[in-house]
Amino acid sequence: MRPKHHAGRQHDAVLAGAFGQGERVIDMRKPRPHEHARVGFREQLYADALERPADDLPHIDKRLVEIARALATGPKVLLLDEPAAGLGTDDKARLRALLRRLAALGIAVVLVEHDMSVVMEVSDAVVALDAGRRIAAGPPSQVQNDPAVLKAYLGSADFTPAPRRTPLVPAEVPLLAASALHAGYGDVEVLHGIDIAVRDGELVAMLGANGAGKTTAVKLLLGLAAPNQGTIRIFGENPRSPGAKMRVGAMLQVGKVPETLKVREHIELFSCYYPNPLPLPTIVEKAGIDGLENRPFGELSGGQKQRVLFALAICGDPDLLFLDEPTVGLDVDSRRTFWREIRAFVECGRSVLLTTHYLEEADALADQILVLNCGTIVAEGTPAKIKASVAGKTIRCSTLLSLDQLRAIAGVSSVRAQKGQVEILTSRAEIVLRELLALDATLADIEVVSTGLEEAFLEITRREGAGNQNETKMEEVAL
Numbered sequence: 001m002r003p004k005h006h007a008g009r010q011h012d013a014v015l016a017g018a019f020g021q022g023e024r025v026i027d028m029r030k031p032r033p034h035e036h037a038r039v040g041f042r043e044q045l046y047a048d049a050l051e052r053p054a055d056d057l058p059h060i061d062k063r064l065v066e067i068a069r070a071l072a073t074g075p076k077v078l079l080l081d082e083p084a085a086g087l088g089t090d091d092k093a094r095l096r097a098l099l100r101r102l103a104a105l106g107i108a109v110v111l112v113e114h115d116m117s118v119v120m121e122v123s124d125a126v127v128a129l130d131a132g133r134r135i136a137a138g139p140p141s142q143v144q145n146d147p148a149v150l151k152a153y154l155g156s157a158d159f160t161p162a163p164r165r166t167p168l169v170p171a172e173v174p175l176l177a178a179s180a181l182h183a184g185y186g187d188v189e190v191l192h193g194i195d196i197a198v199r200d201g202e203l204v205a206m207l208g209a210n211g212a213g214k215t216t217a218v219k220l221l222l223g224l225a226a227p228n229q230g231t232i233r234i235f236g237e238n239p240r241s242p243g244a245k246m247r248v249g250a251m252l253q254v255g256k257v258p259e260t261l262k263v264r265e266h267i268e269l270f271s272c273y274y275p276n277p278l279p280l281p282t283i284v285e286k287a288g289i290d291g292l293e294n295r296p297f298g299e300l301s302g303g304q305k306q307r308v309l310f311a312l313a314i315c316g317d318p319d320l321l322f323l324d325e326p327t328v329g330l331d332v333d334s335r336r337t338f339w340r341e342i343r344a345f346v347e348c349g350r351s352v353l354l355t356t357h358y359l360e361e362a363d364a365l366a367d368q369i370l371v372l373n374c375g376t377i378v379a380e381g382t383p384a385k386i387k388a389s390v391a392g393k394t395i396r397c398s399t400l401l402s403l404d405q406l407r408a409i410a411g412v413s414s415v416r417a418q419k420g421q422v423e424i425l426t427s428r429a430e431i432v433l434r435e436l437l438a439l440d441a442t443l444a445d446i447e448v449v450s451t452g453l454e455e456a457f458l459e460i461t462r463r464e465g466a467g468n469q470n471e472t473k474m475e476e477v478a479l
Helices: 012-018 035-044 058-070 089-104 116-122 147-154 214-221 263-271 280-287 304-315 332-347 359-365 384-386 403-407 427-439 455-463
Strands: 077-081 106-111 128-132 131-139 176-185 189-196 205-208 229-234 250-251 320-324 351-355 368-373 378-379 391-398 411-418 421-426 444-450
Touching: 012 332, 035 176, 035 250, 058 077, 058 089, 058 384, 077 205, 077 359, 089 411, 089 455, 116 359, 128 147, 128 320, 131 147, 176 214, 189 205, 189 378, 205 214, 205 444, 214 229, 214 320, 214 351, 263 304, 304 391, 332 351, 332 359, 332 391, 332 411, 359 455, 368 384, 368 455, 378 384, 384 444, 384 455, 391 427, 403 411, 403 421, 411 455, 421 427, 421 455, 427 444
Parallel strands: 077 106, 205 351, 205 368, 250 320, 320 351
Antiparallel strands: 128 131, 176 189, 176 229, 368 378, 391 421, 391 444, 411 421
16 A cells, blocks of 8 residues: 555545554554554544544644654654644643653653753753754753753843834835735635734734634735635735735745755745845855755755745845744754844844744734734734733742642632643732642742733633634544
């Protein structure tokens, strides 16, 4: 039996990766002796979505299908390369729970990952590499405080991009204006009449959980798909017109280029599409790809590929730049370098529409934020306005109380487990803290902070009914 194409259905996708000894196909629909694979398959696929085409799934579900494929042979060791890339906060929590479940089943998991919240919470041991050298190894608590790791990888200090040198003065007429956009796939409507505007010198960040409709919106704005209803104008023109395309650059989450061409060849090819491209040395410097010019794209690491795709997005010296999850797979230092370049880009009067799951990125860079939930914009404004819309503070602590007990306390808006602690959002911090101390004499590691963008985003989307599509209760599949 030949492997199915990636665009096949979920059952097909699992079967495509299920080759055992002698390339024998293992059909997961039949009873089999590998209990690990059976449990992994049940844990990772929605019972009501087995017949959906894999390409139609939200990003988190595609990742789960990929893991299910890897588990199909009942392996003793599972290697995962950047499984948290592109996942939101709630999706990462699901991934962490899954990894702990697999380890409890006796499967050794080797994790290659840039997301430290995932690495430090689920790992028993961590090995840190820098330029091919091992610089530290040991338990997470030891490695994350190692001076060599802090210097080379995690960063030795907090970093925030420099603020604007001059205040943003929004133009009356936006250079990108989308009104009452409706779009969907077949009978399923994904966007429900949203409006988007981007003005000169403005960076607009669009936030939303996987499956909220962000990528669909970006495709419409770039002219890669047509809306069912609504209008889009970029520089006063249809986004598909040559005049608009010449002034736009795009870096898409699913962007791909031929892997056999060298980086220099890709840049030269893309540059010839534009009337006034940037010089090659300028592109190389801005994208941080010095030394990679003569290497084939396919030989680059994931982070290096991201930087090359950014180079291709800016090579035409665009007035409007679309960035769809641009820092996925980048380490901390590369992400900070990217932030500096984006800040410099908008300081020159250029504009950016950014989609990202790194909320600190949106908080640091954005002039305006749009929160998209289930195809509808449920909040918009400056980062400060978004954070102020959720009144209260966040209490972080270690407690023996269950999440249900915490939610039952008067004044608690929401509760979530995070990195071995709990985070409690409340508008009555002092009263809730006194109640916590009365209920749990072992309460420890107490911290009370103002509401950040991440807490505000989670509260807004949950308040608006977030997760109806992506947090469907997983049911066990009868195998």
